[in-house]
Amino acid sequence: MTQNRWFMLGALFLARVSLGFQFQTVASVAPLLVIDMGLNFTEIGTLIGFFSALGFATALPAGLAGRRYGEKRIVLIGLGLMTVGGFVMAWADTFWIAGAGRLMVGVGGVVITVTMVKLVGDLFEGKEVVTAMAILMNSWPVGIALGLWTQGVIAETWGWNAVFLIAGLGSLAGLLLVAFVYRAPPREVQASAQPKKIKSRISGPEIKMIILAGLVWTLFNGGFLMVMSFGPALMVERGSDVALSGLLISNGTIAYMIAIPLGAWVSEKMARPNLVMVISFAIGALAVAAVPFVSDPLMLFIAAGIFIGIPTGNVMALTVEVVRPENRNTGTGIYYSVHHIGLTAMPVLAGWLVDVTGDAGAPMIVGGVCSALAIVFLGALRLSQRRWIGA
Numbered sequence: 001m002t003q004n005r006w007f008m009l010g011a012l013f014l015a016r017v018s019l020g021f022q023f024q025t026v027a028s029v030a031p032l033l034v035i036d037m038g039l040n041f042t043e044i045g046t047l048i049g050f051f052s053a054l055g056f057a058t059a060l061p062a063g064l065a066g067r068r069y070g071e072k073r074i075v076l077i078g079l080g081l082m083t084v085g086g087f088v089m090a091w092a093d094t095f096w097i098a099g100a101g102r103l104m105v106g107v108g109g110v111v112i113t114v115t116m117v118k119l120v121g122d123l124f125e126g127k128e129v130v131t132a133m134a135i136l137m138n139s140w141p142v143g144i145a146l147g148l149w150t151q152g153v154i155a156e157t158w159g160w161n162a163v164f165l166i167a168g169l170g171s172l173a174g175l176l177l178v179a180f181v182y183r184a185p186p187r188e189v190q191a192s193a194q195p196k197k198i199k200s201r202i203s204g205p206e207i208k209m210i211i212l213a214g215l216v217w218t219l220f221n222g223g224f225l226m227v228m229s230f231g232p233a234l235m236v237e238r239g240s241d242v243a244l245s246g247l248l249i250s251n252g253t254i255a256y257m258i259a260i261p262l263g264a265w266v267s268e269k270m271a272r273p274n275l276v277m278v279i280s281f282a283i284g285a286l287a288v289a290a291v292p293f294v295s296d297p298l299m300l301f302i303a304a305g306i307f308i309g310i311p312t313g314n315v316m317a318l319t320v321e322v323v324r325p326e327n328r329n330t331g332t333g334i335y336y337s338v339h340h341i342g343l344t345a346m347p348v349l350a351g352w353l354v355d356v357t358g359d360a361g362a363p364m365i366v367g368g369v370c371s372a373l374a375i376v377f378l379g380a381l382r383l384s385q386r387r388w389i390g391a
Contacts, residue, residue, distance in 0.1 A: 002060065005124065006364055007137065007181075008060070008119075008123065008182055008183070009120060009123065009124075009132060009135060011121065011133060011182050012075075012116050012120070012136060012139075012178070012182065013136060013138070013139045013175030013179055014139070014177055015075070015079060015112070015139075015175070015177050015178045016112060016113070016116060016136065016139035016140070016143070016167055016174070017139045017142050017143040017146070017170075017174070018079070018082065018143060018167070018170040018171040018173070018174045019082070019109045019112065019113070019140060019143055019171075020139065020141060020142060020143020020144040020145075020146070020147065021137070021142040021143040021144070021147045021167055021170050022051075022085075022086060022105050022109065022143070022167045022170070022171065023051055023140075023143070023144065023147075024143070024144045024147030024148060024151060024228060025086075025089070025151060025163050025164055025167050026044065026047045026048050026051075027048060027228060027229045027230070027231075027232055027233075027244065028148065028151035028152055028155065028163065028210065028232060028242070028246055029151065029152075029155045029163055030044045030136040030232060031046075031232070031236050031242055031243070031333055032160045032242065033160065034162065035092070035177055036138060037095065037098070038310070038357055039095060041351045041352075041355050042348070042351045042352050042355050042362075043095055043351075043352075044233075044351055045229070045230075045347040045348045045349075045350055045351020045352065045354070046099070046348050046351065047095070047098060047099060047102050047106070048229050048313050048347040049343070049344045049345070049346070049347040049348045049351075050099050050102040050103050050106055050344075051056070051102055051105065051109065051343070052106055052110075052339075052340040052341075052342075052343035052344045053103060053106060053109075053340070053344045054103060054106060054107050054110070054340075055106065055110040055336060055337065055339065055340020055341070055343065055344070056337045056340050056341045056344075057336040058107050058110045058111065058339070058340075059064065059110050059114050059332075059334070059335070059339075059340060060330065060333030060334060060337055061328055061333070062074060062078075062111045062114045062115060062140060062333060062336075063114050063115070063118065063329040063331075063332050063333030063336075064329060064330065064333065066114070066115045066118060066329055067329045067333075068232075068249040071115045071119050072178065072182055073095040074111055074114050075111070075112050075116065075178055075182075076175055076178060076179055077111060078107075078108040078109070078110075078111030078112035078115065079108060079112060079171050079172075079174050079175035079178065079300070080108070080175060081104050081105070081107055081108030081111065081262055082104070082105050082108035082109060082112075082168070082171035082174075083108075083168050083169075083172040083175060084104055084168070085101045085102065085103070085105035085107075085108060085168070085173040086101065086105060086164050086165065086167040086168025086169070086170075086171055087101075087105030087164075087165065087168040087202060088100060088101030089101035089102060089105070089164035089167075089168075090106060090161045090162070090164035090165035090168065091105065091161065092164075094116030097199040098262055100391075101164070105167075105171075106340075108171070110336060110340060113195070113336060114332050114333055114336050115350075116136060117133070117136070117319060117332050117336075117358070118328055118332050120132050120133060120136050121133075121191075121319065121320050121328055121332075122325075122328075122357075124268045127369055128333075129317055129320055130264045130267060130268050130314060130316075130317045131261065131264045131268065131313060133264075133312075133313050133316035133317055133320075134231075134260045134261050134263070134264035134312055134313030134316070135260075135261060135264075136229075136316075137260060137312045137313070137316055138257055138260040138261060138312075141253050141256045141257045141260070141305075141309070142257055144228055144253050145250050145253040145254060145257060147167075147246070148246040148247065148249055148250035148253055149246065149250055150249065151163045151221040151246060152158045152232075152241075152242040152243035152244075152245065152247070153243045154166065155242060155243075156241075156242060179323040183192035195337035200269070201326065201365045202323065202327040202330045202331060202334075203327075205328060205329060205384065205387075205388045206322060206323045206324070207334060207381045208281070208384055209322035209323070209381060209384050209385060209388065210319070210322055210323055210331045210334045210335050210382040211334060211335075212336055212377055212380055212384060213315075213318040213319060213322055213381055214334065214335040214336070214337070214338030214339050215338055215342070215374075215377045216277075216315055216318065216351070216374050216377045216378050216381060217315050217318075217335070218318070218338060218341075218343065218370075219313070219342070219370045219371065219373045219374035219377060220277075220280075220281050220284070220308065220315060220370075220371050220374035221242065221285050221308065221343075221371075222342070222346055222365075222366070222367045222369075222370025222371055222374075223285060223287070223288035223289075223304055223308055223367035223368055223370065223371040223391055224256065224284075224288075224304060224305070224308045224367070225343065225346060225347070225367060226288060226346070226350055226364050226366055226367030227249065227252060227288060227291070227301060227304055227364065227367065228249070228253070228366070229347050229350065229363065230321055230350060230351075230363040231249040231291075231301070232245040232246055232249060232253075233354070233360040234291070234292075234360040234361050234364075235248055235249070236360075237360045241252075244287055246303040248298060248368060249301055251298060251301055251302055251305075252301030252302050252304055252305035253305060254305070255301075255302045255303075255305030255306045256304075256305035256306070256308060256309040257305075257309070257310065258306075258309070259305060259306045259307070259308075259309030259310045259312075260309045260310075260312045260313065261313075262310070263276065263280070263309060263310030263311060263312065263313060264312070266310070267310075267311070267313060267314050273311075273314040274378070274382065276310065276311055277285070277311040277314050277315065277374075277375075277378055278375055278378065280307045280308070280310045280311040281307075281311070281371055281372065281374045281375050282309035282372065282375065283303065283307040283366075284304055284308040284371050285368045285369070285370075285371035285372040286368065287300045287303040287304040287307065287368075288300070288304045288308075288364050288367045288368040288371060289365050289367070289368025289369070290363025290364075290368075291361060291364040292359065292362070292364050292365065293305075293374075306331065308371070318381070319331060319332055319335050321385075322381070322385065346367075346370065347363075349366060350362065350363030350366050350367075351363075353366065
């Protein structure tokens with residue numbers, strides 16, 4: 001069974017659930033951190049952004065290290081970093097200690113994401129890759145949903161420290177799962193026995209296209225990032241408590257979880273990925289940007305989850321489409337370098353806007369604009385692909 005590619009995908013999925021759970025921790029307990037540690041929302045946004053702050057410098061080396069030392073080994077290292085980082089945050093009493101732990105978690109998250117995308121691309125190349133990528137990416141909202149359902153209750157019952165401690169233990173469980181269950185497919189085992197060279201042969205057009213793909217992924221996810229990062233604070237500002245706020249926003253996350261595999265299936269049946277992406281980006285952007293102007297944003301959270309979830313498999317499949325198989329490690333590293341630059345900057349900007357305007361809904365407008373801009377960069381990517389094919 002361990003040689004079955006769907007079983008291996010399941011092991012990677014469960015381990016990566018801990019990534020979404022770790023990401024959500026700061027947003028879930030943000031009001032308590034403001035009270036207990038004296039943080040402002042710019043610092044909260046910075047802590048959220050620290051999750052991705054070193055991604056631009058880590059993603060490419062992670063991809064190259066996977067090719068050099070073996071993907072499974074690199075995944076285990078990444079999960080180990082997430083474990084230690086969670087424990088550091090659990091005992092933090094200053095912004096900088098919490099920030100150090102958050103950076104460790106973020107680096108580990110970049111390492112496992114880059115490496116797992118490459119593994120799934122190899123396992124499902126040319127067959128069911130959109131569905132497989134959608135399943136892997138669905139581990140992120142599953143982890144976030146678990147965080148929204150539980151972290152507020154945990155924080156109010158045992159304190160915010162317990163939230164980070166449990167997050168670290170979840171990453172440790174993922175490490176053990178991958179260590180004991182995952183086995184490399186036969187062709188990858190054979191490839192690992194061959195001498196490896198770090199030098200990449202990736203071409204200029206491939207680099208351009210993978211950068212554009214990374215921008216599409218980052219921008220279209222901007223709306224959901226703002227909802228998950230600042231939605232709890234917005235609901236608390238409107239009079240809700242921490243636990244209830246998380247449960248409210250989790251409805252959007254549930255919709256997102258359902259929409260990812262359903263959207264992948266529909267896209268493969270329609271064979272119209274561009275149409276699916278453009279319509280989804282536009283509706284998702286409108287749903288997120290409208291949140292500050294609606295007294296009860298539940299249906300908008302759900303709509304955002306649906307239309308940001310639907311094209312996820314298509315967007316992730318771009319990493320397979322725009323680079324040759326031998327350059328996939330390097331290409332995925334570049335892709336996530338771009339992604340994490342954006343994920344670092346957006347929460348900091350959004351947190352600063354909250355402090356300046358005094359309105360926790362301001363980040364939603366930022367997220368809506370970002371999701372809309374993804375349409376522009378998707379068009380640029382498709383134009384570049386046509387030129388490359390025609391060259």
